Amino acid sequence: MKTISVTKAASKGIVMGKAFLVVQQNLEADKKLIRDSEKEIEVKKFEKAVKDTVADLQVLAKDNEIFAAHMDVASDPDLHDSVVDKINNELKNAQLALEEYIDATVEMFENLDDEYLRERAADMKDVGKRIMCHLKGIRSNPFEGINEETIVIAEDLAPSDTANMDFKFVRGFITEGGGVTSHVAIMARNREIPAIVGVAGFRSEVTNNDYIILDALGAKIIINPDERTKQEYIKKAEEYKEMKAKLESMNGLPATTVDGRTVELFANIGNIPDAENAVAKGAEGVGLFRSEFLYMENTKFPTEEEQFTTYKAAVETLKKPVIIRTLDIGGDKELSYYKFDVEENPFLGWRAIRISLDLKDVFKTQLRALLRASAYGDIRIMYPMIISVEEFLAANEILEECKQELRRDSIPFNNSIQTGIMIETPASVMCSDDLAREVDFFSIGTNDLTQYLLAVDRGNQKIAKMYNSFHPAVMRAINKVIESGHKYGKIVGMCGEFASDEKALPVLLGMGLDEFSMTATEIASTRYNVRNLNYKECQKLAKEICIQSTIAEVMDLINNFMNKDK
Amino acid sequence: MVSKKVTLTNKTGLHARPASNLVAFVKKFQSTVTIINGEKKANAASIINVLTLGAKQGTELEIVADGADEAVAVEEIAKYIADLKE
Numbered sequence: 016m017k018t019i020s021v022t023k024a025a026s027k028g029i030v031m032g033k034a035f036l037v038v039q040q041n042l043e044a045d046k047k048l049i050r051d052s053e054k055e056i057e058v059k060k061f062e063k064a065v066k067d068t069v070a071d072l073q074v075l076a077k078d079n080e081i082f083a084a085h086m087d088v089a090s091d092p093d094l095h096d097s098v099v100d101k102i103n104n105e106l107k108n109a110q111l112a113l114e115e116y117i118d119a120t121v122e123m124f125e126n127l128d129d130e131y132l133r134e135r136a137a138d139m140k141d142v143g144k145r146i147m148c149h150l151k152g153i154r155s156n157p158f159e160g161i162n163e164e165t166i167v168i169a170e171d172l173a174p175s176d177t178a179n180m181d182f183k184f185v186r187g188f189i190t191e192g193g194g195v196t197s198h199v200a201i202m203a204r205n206r207e208i209p210a211i212v213g214v215a216g217f218r219s220e221v222t223n224n225d226y227i228i229l230d231a232l233g234a235k236i237i238i239n240p241d242e243r244t245k246q247e248y249i250k251k252a253e254e255y256k257e258m259k260a261k262l263e264s265m266n267g268l269p270a271t272t273v274d275g276r277t278v279e280l281f282a283n284i285g286n287i288p289d290a291e292n293a294v295a296k297g298a299e300g301v302g303l304f305r306s307e308f309l310y311m312e313n314t315k316f317p318t319e320e321e322q323f324t325t326y327k328a329a330v331e332t333l334k335k336p337v338i339i340r341t342l343d344i345g346g347d348k349e350l351s352y353y354k355f356d357v358e359e360n361p362f363l364g365w366r367a368i369r370i371s372l373d374l375k376d377v378f379k380t381q382l383r384a385l386l387r388a389s390a391y392g393d394i395r396i397m398y399p400m401i402i403s404v405e406e407f408l409a410a411n412e413i414l415e416e417c418k419q420e421l422r423r424d425s426i427p428f429n430n431s432i433q434t435g436i437m438i439e440t441p442a443s444v445m446c447s448d449d450l451a452r453e454v455d456f457f458s459i460g461t462n463d464l465t466q467y468l469l470a471v472d473r474g475n476q477k478i479a480k481m482y483n484s485f486h487p488a489v490m491r492a493i494n495k496v497i498e499s500g501h502k503y504g505k506i507v508g509m510c511g512e513f514a515s516d517e518k519a520l521p522v523l524l525g526m527g528l529d530e531f532s533m534t535a536t537e538i539a540s541t542r543y544n545v546r547n548l549n550y551k552e553c554q555k556l557a558k559e560i561c562i563q564s565t566i567a568e569v570m571d572l573i574n575n576f577m578n579k580d581k
Numbered sequence: 582m583v584s585k586k587v588t589l590t591n592k593t594g595l596h597a598r599p600a601s602n603l604v605a606f607v608k609k610f611q612s613t614v615t616i617i618n619g620e621k622k623a624n625a626a627s628i629i630n631v632l633t634l635g636a637k638q639g640t641e642l643e644i645v646a647d648g649a650d651e652a653v654a655v656e657e658i659a660k661y662i663a664d665l666k667e
C-alpha cells in the first residue's frame with residue numbers, strides 16, 4: 016500500500032478501480048526510404064489502410080455526421096495521388112509519404128486566416144492519425160480494453176482523447192499535467208467524475224491493474240490498499256454519495272435560514288452549457304456571466320449578432336435573472352487578435368471598463384447585443400473594475416446612446432434594464448455610499464478585491480500565503496459595501512470564490528449579503544448549509560468579526576461558531 | 582480538353598458547404614476536372630484541393646475538363662458555380 020498526497024483535486028468525490036495507463040501512441044512515421052522493388056507493396060499498404068479507415072468511419076458516421084466528412088477526406092483523390100506520387104517518385108515509405116502530405120496540408124490550412132479551414136486542419140489530422148494507425152497496425156482507440164471499473168491515468172487528456180472514451184467503466188481520472196481549468200478537469204466536473212490533476216511523475220508509481228483509490232475529497236491517492244483501508248474507503252464513498260443525494264434533494268427549496276432569512280443562490284457561468292448546468296443544479300439565476308469567454312475564444316471581436324444570440328440563449332435557458340459582466344480583459348486575460356502594450360503593472364493597467372470606455376465601438380457592440388437580448392428575459396448589465404462614480408455614469412451614458420439607436424430603429428429592448436457594478440477595487444469600497452446611490456446593484460468580486468486591498472498579487476507563489484480573504488481588511492470592506500448598498504435599498508451580491516466558502520458563509524449571511532453566486536456544483540451544499548444556519552446568530556458573529564484585529568482571531572471565531580452547532 | 586471562365590457570386594465563395602457540394606457534383610462526370618484560380622490549380626474532385634484555392638466571392642475561375650464528357654461537364658459545372666446561392 017502506498018499513499019500519495021496531492022494538491023489539485025479537479026473534480027470532487029471518492030472512487031476506486033483498476034489502474035488503466037493510457038499509452039501515448041507513437042504515431043511518428045518510419046523515416047526509412049524504400050527500394051524500387053518495394054514501391055508496389057507500399058502503395059498497396061497505403062490503399063489498404065485507406066480502405067480500412069473508410070470502413071471504420073462508415074460505422075462511426077451512423078451516429079455522428081462529422082465522420083461522414085472525415086470519410087470524404089480519407090477517400091480524397093488528391094490525398095491518394097500525392098501519397099502515391101511520393102512513394103513512386105521520391106521512394107518514401109507509405110508512412111512517411113502520408114505524414115508529409117498531412118503535415119503540409121495541415122500547415123497550409125492553419126496558416127490561412129480562416130476559422131473554417133482551421134477546423135478542417137483538425138479533421139485532416141484526425142484522418143491522418145486513423146490511416147497511420149492502420150499502417151502501423153495499432154489500435155486507434157487508446158482506451159480499448161476498459162471493461163471493468165477503472166481509474167484512467169494519463170499524462171494529459173485532450174478533447175479528441177476523451178471523445179473516444181466509453182464512460183461506462185471510467186470511475187475517475189488522474190493526470191500528470193493540467194490545472195484545475197484544463198480540459199480534463201472541466202470535462203470531469205461536468206460529468207461529475209472525480210479527478211485529480213497535476214500529479215507529477217505519477218505514471219512511474221503505478222502499473223496497469225494496480226488497485227487505486229482516488230480520494231478527491233481528502234486529496235489522496237492510495238495504490239494497492241490493504242483490505243481494511245479498502246473497506247474504509249468503500250464506506251466513505253457510500254457516505255459521500257448519500258450526502259450528495261441529501262444535498263440535491265433540497266434543490267427547489269429556497270435558501271432560507273431556520274429563522275426565516277432567505278438569500279438567493281446564483282451560478283457563475285461562461286457559456287451556454289454552463290447555463291444548462293446551472294439550471295440542473297438549481298441555480299436561482301446567474302450572478303456572473305463572464306462575457307470575456309466570447310471574446311477570448313474568438314479570432315476577432317465577436318459581432319453584435321453572435322453576442323445577441325448567446326445572451327438571448329442564456330436568459331432563455333435560465334428563465335431567471337442573468338447578470339452579464341461586460342468585457343473584462345487586460346490584467347492576465349488577453350485576446351489573440353488584439354495587441355496589448357506590455358505594461359509594467361497589468362493589474363493596475365488598461366483593463367476591464369477602462370478598455371471599454373476607450374474602445375467605444377467595441378463597447379457599443381456589446382451593449383447593443385445586451386439590450387436586444389433584454390427583450391427576451393431579465394438581463395442585467397454589470398460593469399467590472401469600477402473605481403469612480405464618473406466611470407459608472409460614463410458607461411451608462413454610452414448605454415443610453417445605444418438605447419436611442421435601437422429606439423430609432425424600432426428594435427425592442429427592456430428600457431428599465433438594471434445596471435450595476437463589480438466591487439473589486441479599494442476605491443469602490445471607500446466610495447460605496449456614493450456608488451450605491453447611482454447603481455441598481457453591487458456584486459463583490461472577492462478575488463480581485465482581496466488582491467487589491469492587501470496589495471498581494473494572487474498569481475505570485477512566493478506570497479500566496481498572504482492572500483487571504485479572511486483578513487480583517489477584507490472582512491470590514493465587505494461589511495461596509497453591504498451596509499452602503501442596503502442604505503439605498505440596493506441588492507448586494509458576491510461572485511468571487513469566497514461566496515461558496517463554507518467558513519465564510521455564516522459571516523456573509525450575517526453581514527446581510529443578499530445573493531451568493533458560485534460554481535453551479537457548489538450550490539447544493541451551500542443551500543444545505545444556509546438552511547441549517549440561524550440568521551440572528553450569524554448577525555452576532557458578523558458584528559464580532561468586524562472588530563477583530565488578526566486573521567487568527569477571525570478564524571477562531573468562525574471555527575468556534577461552526578463547532579458549536581455540531 | 583475544353584475550358585470556360587466563370588465568376589463566383591455567392592457569399593461564401595468556394596468554401597464550407599458550397600465547396601463540398603461542388604465536389605460531390607463534379608463526381609457525376611467522367612472527365613478530369615480542374616479549377617484554376619490565378620496561379621492555383623485544383624482537382625475539382627478533391628475537397629482538400631478545392632478548399633486550398635481560397636476562392637472568394639467575386640473571384641474569376643477557369644474550369645477545365647478533359648475526358649469523354651468534357652463539353653457537357655464544363656457547361657454544367659460552370660453553371661453550377663454561377664448559380665451557387667449560399
